[in-house]
Structures are given as C-alpha cells and as structure tokens.
Amino acid sequence: MRRYGIPANVENVLITSGSQQALDLIGKIMINPGDLILTERPTYLGALQAWRAYQADFVITPLDDDGIRCDHELEQALSAGPKFMYILPNFHNPAGVTLSLDRRRRLVEIAEHYGIPIIEDDPYGQLRFEGQHLPPLLVLDSQRLRETGNPQNNNGYFRSGNVIYLSTISKTLAPGLRLGWVVAPQDVIQRCIMAKQGMDLHTSSFVQMVTYEVVRDGFLDAHVRKIREVYRERRDFMLDMMSTHFPPEVRWTYPQGGLFLWVTLPEQLDATEPLKEAIQQRVAYVPGTAFFPQAGGHHSLRVNFSNASLQMIETGIQRLGVVFRDALQSSERKELVQAL
Amino acid sequence: MRRYGIPANVENVLITSGSQQALDLIGKIMINPGDLILTERPTYLGALQAWRAYQADFVITPLDDDGIRCDHELEQALSAGPKFMYILPNFHNPAGVTLSLDRRRRLVEIAEHYGIPIIEDDPYGQLRFEGQHLPPLLVLDSQRLRETGNPQNNNGYFRSGNVIYLSTISKTLAPGLRLGWVVAPQDVIQRCIMAKQGMDLHTSSFVQMVTYEVVRDGFLDAHVRKIREVYRERRDFMLDMMSTHFPPEVRWTYPQGGLFLWVTLPEQLDATEPLKEAIQQRVAYVPGTAFFPQAGGHHSLRVNFSNASLQMIETGIQRLGVVFRDALQSSERKELVQAL
Numbered sequence: 001m002r003r004y005g006i007p008a009n010v011e012n013v014l015i016t017s018g019s020q021q022a023l024d025l026i027g028k029i030m031i032n033p034g035d036l037i038l039t040e041r042p043t044y045l046g047a048l049q050a051w052r053a054y055q056a057d058f059v060i061t062p063l064d065d066d067g068i069r070c071d072h073e074l075e076q077a078l079s080a081g082p083k084f085m086y087i088l089p090n091f092h093n094p095a096g097v098t099l100s101l102d103r104r105r106r107l108v109e110i111a112e113h114y115g116i117p118i119i120e121d122d123p124y125g126q127l128r129f130e131g132q133h134l135p136p137l138l139v140l141d142s143q144r145l146r147e148t149g150n151p152q153n154n155n156g157y158f159r160s161g162n163v164i165y166l167s168t169i170s171k172t173l174a175p176g177l178r179l180g181w182v183v184a185p186q187d188v189i190q191r192c193i194m195a196k197q198g199m200d201l202h203t204s205s206f207v208q209m210v211t212y213e214v215v216r217d218g219f220l221d222a223h224v225r226k227i228r229e230v231y232r233e234r235r236d237f238m239l240d241m242m243s244t245h246f247p248p249e250v251r252w253t254y255p256q257g258g259l260f261l262w263v264t265l266p267e268q269l270d271a272t273e274p275l276k277e278a279i280q281q282r283v284a285y286v287p288g289t290a291f292f293p294q295a296g297g298h299h300s301l302r303v304n305f306s307n308a309s310l311q312m313i314e315t316g317i318q319r320l321g322v323v324f325r326d327a328l329q330s331s332e333r334k335e336l337v338q339a340l
Numbered sequence: 341m342r343r344y345g346i347p348a349n350v351e352n353v354l355i356t357s358g359s360q361q362a363l364d365l366i367g368k369i370m371i372n373p374g375d376l377i378l379t380e381r382p383t384y385l386g387a388l389q390a391w392r393a394y395q396a397d398f399v400i401t402p403l404d405d406d407g408i409r410c411d412h413e414l415e416q417a418l419s420a421g422p423k424f425m426y427i428l429p430n431f432h433n434p435a436g437v438t439l440s441l442d443r444r445r446r447l448v449e450i451a452e453h454y455g456i457p458i459i460e461d462d463p464y465g466q467l468r469f470e471g472q473h474l475p476p477l478l479v480l481d482s483q484r485l486r487e488t489g490n491p492q493n494n495n496g497y498f499r500s501g502n503v504i505y506l507s508t509i510s511k512t513l514a515p516g517l518r519l520g521w522v523v524a525p526q527d528v529i530q531r532c533i534m535a536k537q538g539m540d541l542h543t544s545s546f547v548q549m550v551t552y553e554v555v556r557d558g559f560l561d562a563h564v565r566k567i568r569e570v571y572r573e574r575r576d577f578m579l580d581m582m583s584t585h586f587p588p589e590v591r592w593t594y595p596q597g598g599l600f601l602w603v604t605l606p607e608q609l610d611a612t613e614p615l616k617e618a619i620q621q622r623v624a625y626v627p628g629t630a631f632f633p634q635a636g637g638h639h640s641l642r643v644n645f646s647n648a649s650l651q652m653i654e655t656g657i658q659r660l661g662v663v664f665r666d667a668l669q670s671s672e673r674k675e676l677v678q679a680l
Binding site: 017018020021023024028046049050052053174176177178195197198199200201202203204205206207210 | 357358360363364386389390393514516518537538539541543544546
C-alpha cells in the first residue's frame with residue numbers, strides 16, 4: 001500500500017477477483033432489499049449492476065468539474081439515509097472529472113457527521129497525466145482520526161475509519177488477471193472474508209504470485225510511467241480530433257487522466273440513435289443512460305481513448321463527426337416538419 | 341466436454357472462478373429468501389455457505405452406500421417444493437459414497453416428474469481409482485430427452501434439460517488456478533452470464549489461457565492418470581492404518597475415488613472434543629456437523645488422504661487412534677461416574 005500512500009495493516013486488506021468483485025462483496029455484506037445507495041450522477045455502471053442484484057435503490061447527487069457537489073442537494077440525499085456513498089474521486093468513469101482537495105476534505109467530514117461510510121473506488125488514480133496527485137479520501141479520513149486525539153482512535157483508520165477503498169491492477173497492468181483489493185477497517189475486512197469464501201473461496205493464488213513477481217521487480221512502476229505517456233498522447237490527439245471533426249454543438253470533457261472522455265450532444269439528440277449508424281461505420285461508444293441510476297443522460301456518451309492507435313482515433317472521431325452531423329441535421333429537419 | 345462425455349454446445353457452458361463461484365451464481369439467479377433447497381445429508385459445506393447467504397432453507401434426504409436414497413423420504417422432501425436438488429454423485433464430499441446407476445436413472449425421472457432441477461456437482465468424477473465410470477446425471481437426462489421423441493426436444497438437453505452440471509480443474513490440475521465450469525440449458529447460462537458480469541466481469545483470461553495450454557497438449561490426461569495412482573495408494577494405506585490404529589468402535593467409509601474418508605465415532609462422542617487434542621498433536625480433521633444443513637453429524641468427521649505422504653499418513657492416523665481411544669475411555673469413565 002506504500003505505492004498509494006495508504007496507511008493499512010495486512011488486517012485491513014483483502015485481495016479480490018478484480019475490483020468488480022469488491023463491489024459485489026460490499027453489496028453482499030451491506031445491502032438489504034430496498035436499501036438506498038448514494039451515487040454520483042453519472043456513475044460507474046458496473047457498480048449499479050452489482051448492487052441492483054441486491055435490490056438496492058439509488059439516491060443521486062450531480063457532479064461538476066470538481067467532482068460531486070457538496071451542497072444542499074448532497075445533504076438532502078444524505079438525510080434520506082443511504083447505506084453508503086459511492087465516490088469515484090479520480091478521472092471519473094464516465095464523467096472524467098476529479099474530486100478537488102477541498103471537497104475531499106469536506107466529504108470525509110460529512111461521512112463522519114452523518115455516520116455514512118464512503119466507498120472510494122479508485123481504479124485510475126495512478127493514471128494521472130498532469131497536475132498534482134491528490135490524497136485518497138482514505139488518507140484524509142485517517143488523518144482526521146489521528147487529529148481528533150480521541151484515545152478510542154489510537155488504532156486510527158485500522159479500526160474505525162469511514163472509508164472503504166477499492167483499487168485494481170486492471171488499469172495499470174492487465175485487466176485479464178482479475179486482481180483487485182479492498183482496504184477497510186478490520187471488522188469490515190473480516191465480514192468480506194467470510195462472504196468471499198462462499199463466493200469463490202479465494203482469488204487465484206497463481207494470479208497473485210505472478211502479480212507479486214511483476215510488481216516487486218519494479219516492472220509495474222516503469223510500465224505505469226510508460227502508459228501515462230502513451231495515454232496522454234492519445235487523449236490529447238482525441239481532443240484535437242474532436243475539435244476538428246465534431247459539430248460545434250457537441251461538448252466534451254478534458255480529463256487529467258484515466259481512460260475516458262464524456263461527450264454531450266445537443267439535448268434533442270438521443271445518443272442511442274446515432275450509435276446504430278456509428279456501429280455500421282465500425283465505431284462504438286457507450287450511450288450515457290447506462291451510467292445513470294435513474295432516468296437521464298440520454299444525450300451523453302462515453303468514449304475510450306486509451307485503447308486505440310492515433311491512426312484509429314483519427315478515423316474513428318472523423319466518422320463519429322459525420323454521424324453526429326447527420327443526426328443533428330435529420331433532427332432539425334424533423335423539428336422543421338413538425339413546426340410547419 | 342468430450343473428456344467428460346457431456347453433450348454440450350458452447351452456448352451451454354460458462355467458465356467460472358472455480359466451481360464455488362458456480363454455486364454462488366446458482367444461488368444468485370435461483371434463490372429468494374426462504375426458498376427451500378433439497379440436499380443430501382451430509383453435503384458439501386461450501387454449497388451451504390454459498391446458499392445461506394441468499395437466506396435459503398434446507399430440506400434433507402439421507403445417503404446410504406449407493407448415494408441419495410430414492411424412497412418415500414425423498415418424495416416427501418420433494419413435495420415440500422424445493423427450488424432444486426443438490427447432488428454430489430461421485431465420491432461424495434464428505435461421505436465418500438457414489439450414486440449407483442439405477443438411482444441416477446431414477447433421479448433423472450424424478451426431476452422430470454416433479455419439475456425440480458438437479459444441480460449435479462462433480463469435482464471428483466475423474467478421480468476414480470477402481471470400478472467403472474458412471475454416466476453423469478446430465479448425460480442420462482440428455483438421453484431421456486432424445487428418447488421421448490417429442491419434437492419440442494429436437495434440441496435435446498441444450499434447451500430443455502433438467503440438470504445443471506458443475507465441475508472444476510481444482511481437483512485434477514490445481515486449486516490455485518480457480519477455474520471451473522457450469523453446463524446448463526442455454527437460457528440458464530444466459531442468466532448466469534448476466535449475473536456473473538456484476539460479480540467479477542469474467543474469470544481471469546490469463547488463467548483460462550494457461551489452462552488451455554496445459555489441457556490441449558495432453559498434460560492433464562497424463563497427470564490425472566498419475567494422481568489416480570498416487571491417491572489410490574494413499575487411500576489404501578490410510579484405510580490400512582485405520583484398521584491397525586483406530587479403536588474397534590470407530591467406523592469409516594471405503595470410497596472408490598476422490599479425496600476424503602468419512603469417519604464415524606461412537607454416538608456418545610462429539611467429534612469437536614478430540615479435535616482439540618488432535619490439533620495439539622498437529623493432526624487436523626473437519627468435524628461432521630459442518631456438513632449437516634440442520635442438526636446432526638456430531639460424532640462424524642472428514643479426513644483427507646490425498647494431500648499427505650505415506651509417512652505422514654502413518655503418523656497422523658496413529659496419533660488420531662490414540663486421541664480417539666483416550667476420548668472413548670474418558671467418556672466411559674464419565675458414564676461410570678454418572679451411573680454410580
């Protein structure tokens with residue numbers, strides 16, 4: 001955990017079969033049918049999929065460029081009594097935004113004030129291309145515990161923290177290994193261990209051994225430095241291509257890291273419509289509605305910039321530009337016909 | 341699936357993270373709180389652990405030397421309306437018994453008659469040391485479908501079978517890989533795929549590739565032939581040692597394969613009691629109660645013969661013999677004191 005600056009003992013860590021399993025585990029030990037979960041709007045669709053299986057309901061709080069808004073809407077959502085808050089602090093999937101340091105501090109205070117824990121999902125934290133690394137909520141929560149000076153908090157985060165932190169090697173080394181981890185207070189980890197036994201006994205020890213070898217000889221550090229460079233170049237190039245080829249009515253995010261751009265079409269367009277034509281042209285994206293726990297996001301979509309060559313990015317964005325332009329024109333024609 | 345004589349298309353198979361995950365998946369798609377599950381008595385404790393998490397209740401049917409008894413007790417249990425029957429046909433864990441061919445045929449008919457599917461859990465089928473391989477319930481169910489001649493059954497097992505079959509490479513190649521599989525009718529597999537996405541996205545593709553390489557070059561076949569020899573020798577030797585060192589009041593099973601022996605102490609002994617002394621002597625076993633969905637099994641225990649050298653088996657059984665003898669004498673003394 002040194003790599004991530006995270007103050008954890010071995011009793012605070014559980015290796016999982018990817019961080020998707022950590023989401024499932026949290027659902028299993030925490031969610032009863034009908035329980036509320038507070039998420040950002042939009043949020044990671046895999047978390048929705050994991051927790052809907054436990055019949056969770058969702059209460060949502062909007063994001064802006066600094067991450068989840070810590071205003072009256074959040075307080076209102078919290079007073080509905082959610083079981084936990086689900087926060088993606090770095091290079092949000094799908095929205096691309098990063099939670100500011102001020103709001104991180106505020107969120108940790110809010111969690112303590114309301115007694116509502118935070119699930120901090122951080123698969124992309126290592127993939128920062130620019131700007132300064134910000135401390136995880138877990139680290140800030142641990143500092144809070146040290147500073148309160150309450151002798152009950154002698155063991156600090158290890159026993160009584162409010163943050164459950166998830167990460168993975170899927171985005172830094174290889175998604176096909178399926179290796180993630182949970183950091184949490186000891187009693188949470190104990191409950192996760194019991195639940196995980198019934199789920200898959202344990203995460204492949206072969207995968208754990210292979211990963212250990214790759215991490216300890218320094219390969220992973222060098223590899224992360226390299227993919228940061230490669231992904232930054234792809235992000236920059238995709239942003240360039242969008243400026244060149246997308247119609248002026250289309251908007252998109254500028255993420256400081258991660259894998260995704262979030263594109264917003266004009267309100268009157270439904271992103272599932274141009275997708276059909278895009279797929280004909282062999283370009284795919286994820287329509288935004290999948291990331292909204294309740295209704296919304298119909299005119300937004302997520303594109304990935306990390307996995308394609310510059311050549312493919314150019315071709316893909318060019319084709320999407322044509323598809324969006326056609327869709328806009330056709331929707332304008334429809335409006336005109338209706339108006340006549 | 342050729343290796344197992346199983347008539348399945350690729351649409352009938354899902355790779356899982358060990359067969360423990362298959363048990364969890366089945367719980368997730370089939371069990372609502374309060375649902376009844378029919379199990380053998382005793383049964384595999386990992387299945388109980390997986391399904392208790394979904395708040396299942398259990399209805400049980402006893403085993404004899406030919407596996408689950410297909411008598412009025414089974415019919416009574418079935419008329420309570422369980423969601424499914426859970427059957428371990430080969431070298432039962434923990435009881436060591438194998439389901440006879442007659443009863444396999446009967447069970448498949450019963451499943452059809454009552455409309456209650458069978459979960460056939462077969463981790464040990466390849467580990468037969470002697471006697472003839474018996475067809476899986478899945479194969480018999482598939483034959484039944486072909487023979488009924490109903491044109492609706494044109495697709496046979498692939499669409500409308502009553503058996504969900506589970507297996508794993510944990511017992512033939514390596515448990516640390518965590519690779520298992522489910523064979524089931526297509527619509528069951530579709531539901532499993534959706535549920536598995538929320539659980540861990542997919543089983544490590546790295547593990548799947550490594551396993552494929554090991555299986556396709558014939559190593560696995562040769563390896564299974566070898567471990568059959570090694571395990572048979574260990575079983576035989578452990579049985580010998582039990583005859584030599586255990587008190588005459590103790591009984592045990594003679595399994596034709598697998599990994600386990602099931603030991604029955606005299607009724608008045610609770611197997612958790614001598615376990616404390618056994619562990620002092622650095623010998624461990626699993627007390628029987630863990631394998632009983634409801635009360636029972638207090639004077640039984642499971643021992644493993646596959647994982648220890650002959651030398652260790654000799655030492656271990658010798659020490660257990662002393663521990664059991666002491667426990668018996670002490671319980672007799674107690675009875676005497678009470679009688680006086």
